[in-house]
Amino acid sequence: MASSVHIVGGGVIGLSCAWELSRNGHDVTVVAPAPGRDGASWVAAGMLAPVTEAQFGESTLTAILLEGSRLWPGFAAALEGVTGQSIGYDTTGTVTVALDASDRASLDDLLAYQHSLGLTAHRRSATECRGLVPALSPALRGGIEVPGDHQVDNRALLLALVAACGKAGVRFLEAAVTEVAAGPELVLADGRRLHPEHVLLAAGTGLAAIRGLEVTGLPAVRPVKGHILRLGPPGAGHGEPTPLLDRTVRGLVHGRSVYLVPRHDGSVVVGATVEERGDDSAVRTGAVHDLLCDARAIVPGVDELELREAATGMRPATPDNTPCIGWTALEGVAAALGHYRNGILLSPLTAAAVVDLLGRRPVAPLIQALAPA
Numbered sequence: 001m002a003s004s005v006h007i008v009g010g011g012v013i014g015l016s017c018a019w020e021l022s023r024n025g026h027d028v029t030v031v032a033p034a035p036g037r038d039g040a041s042w043v044a045a046g047m048l049a050p051v052t053e054a055q056f057g058e059s060t061l062t063a064i065l066l067e068g069s070r071l072w073p074g075f076a077a078a079l080e081g082v083t084g085q086s087i088g089y090d091t092t093g094t095v096t097v098a099l100d101a102s103d104r105a106s107l108d109d110l111l112a113y114q115h116s117l118g119l120t121a122h123r124r125s126a127t128e129c130r131g132l133v134p135a136l137s138p139a140l141r142g143g144i145e146v147p148g149d150h151q152v153d154n155r156a157l158l159l160a161l162v163a164a165c166g167k168a169g170v171r172f173l174e175a176a177v178t179e180v181a182a183g184p185e186l187v188l189a190d191g192r193r194l195h196p197e198h199v200l201l202a203a204g205t206g207l208a209a210i211r212g213l214e215v216t217g218l219p220a221v222r223p224v225k226g227h228i229l230r231l232g233p234p235g236a237g238h239g240e241p242t243p244l245l246d247r248t249v250r251g252l253v254h255g256r257s258v259y260l261v262p263r264h265d266g267s268v269v270v271g272a273t274v275e276e277r278g279d280d281s282a283v284r285t286g287a288v289h290d291l292l293c294d295a296r297a298i299v300p301g302v303d304e305l306e307l308r309e310a311a312t313g314m315r316p317a318t319p320d321n322t323p324c325i326g327w328t329a330l331e332g333v334a335a336a337l338g339h340y341r342n343g344i345l346l347s348p349l350t351a352a353a354v355v356d357l358l359g360r361r362p363v364a365p366l367i368q369a370l371a372p373a
């Protein structure tokens, strides 16, 4: 059953839902100040990592991440096919390495946990790791190879989603929503009032500033800050750069996590801190220093790259760190929020679930468990 839907939010969740809803016959408008150009989605690393993101005690979330990962090949092919734009989807795999003996012990615990969940991950010696990634430091204590953890260029993904939405007839209203009311009704910052049949709230951490949500039954969404760096090969005059890495490298460096995600253009994304600091988005020198130190400890060639960008982003997190997807207690208003560390990975799964929801079809049991109620 097709309807008119206004989506509040133009990050990866709002845009992927907009595209899929539109492809399924809905009349879709995205309401956001800068669709495809802001939010956590713009700064993210783009890892599609159900295995290396598996955390102790979060096996339900891991099952959701695995399901999300399963949809990526079809989603990427459809998006690239319809737009003719590359999104840098790369399935080469991931290696996680340990710097010292204690890091090795932690990785072995993690590997045992990954195996207890039936995940595919292989213990590798330092020599084997360097066989997979020649740029690794000789000083490492080995690691884990995870062939099923992949990546996408999140910025190329957002640009392609905006293009695909445009081709599918999605309208964009570059404005901020200040209030949601019964009807449903959306109130914009300039005072305009909109009355679509359905509203989908996908505003990430921006949710907190929208009035009228007390009656929705939605959980609070808190910002979890992440510092992230973008490095690139030195500029003109240095010849054609040889890419430093051909796959994602994650590392434990004296107990601290770091990752390096290579892009097809030779640049490398280095991340990320995980900080509970409320709304503070300042880029701090200490965090930049720590990320660079940890990255060069496992991949010394980082020293030769240019620092192109140091940024922070706010991961939208619910109290239990799992996403919230479903109808709210306010008639006609649905939500797709709180994707925390894995919103890029979960965008195709979320979009498919939202198509079922708005089509009034039953959603998969895994998704039912994420309903606001």
Ligand SMILES: Cc1cc2nc3c(=O)[nH]c(=O)nc-3n(C[C@H](O)[C@H](O)[C@H](O)COP(=O)(O)OP(=O)(O)OC[C@H]3O[C@@H](n4cnc5c(N)ncnc54)[C@H](O)[C@@H]3O)c2cc1C
Pocket: 008, 009, 010, 011, 012, 013, 014, 031, 032, 033, 034, 035, 036, 038, 039, 040, 041, 042, 043, 044, 045, 046, 047, 048, 175, 176, 177, 178, 202, 203, 204, 205, 206, 207, 209, 210, 225, 226, 227, 228, 271, 272, 312, 313, 314, 315, 316, 336, 337, 338, 339, 340, 341, 342, 343, 344, 345, 346
């Ligand atoms: C440093 C960092 C690294 C990350 N790395 C990864 C990774 O490797 N893999 C992965 O899967 N995930 C990663 N994530 C997480 C991922 O970025 C998020 O889960 C995801 O981007 C959330 O998408 P979203 O669309 O819900 O929110 P956002 O991308 O934050 O988008 C929110 C949108 O809502 C709009 N908005 C806000 N308020 C309003 C309002 N009042 N009215 C209208 N519009 C509004 C904003 O302008 C924006 O367009 C990372 C996050 C960070 C910060």
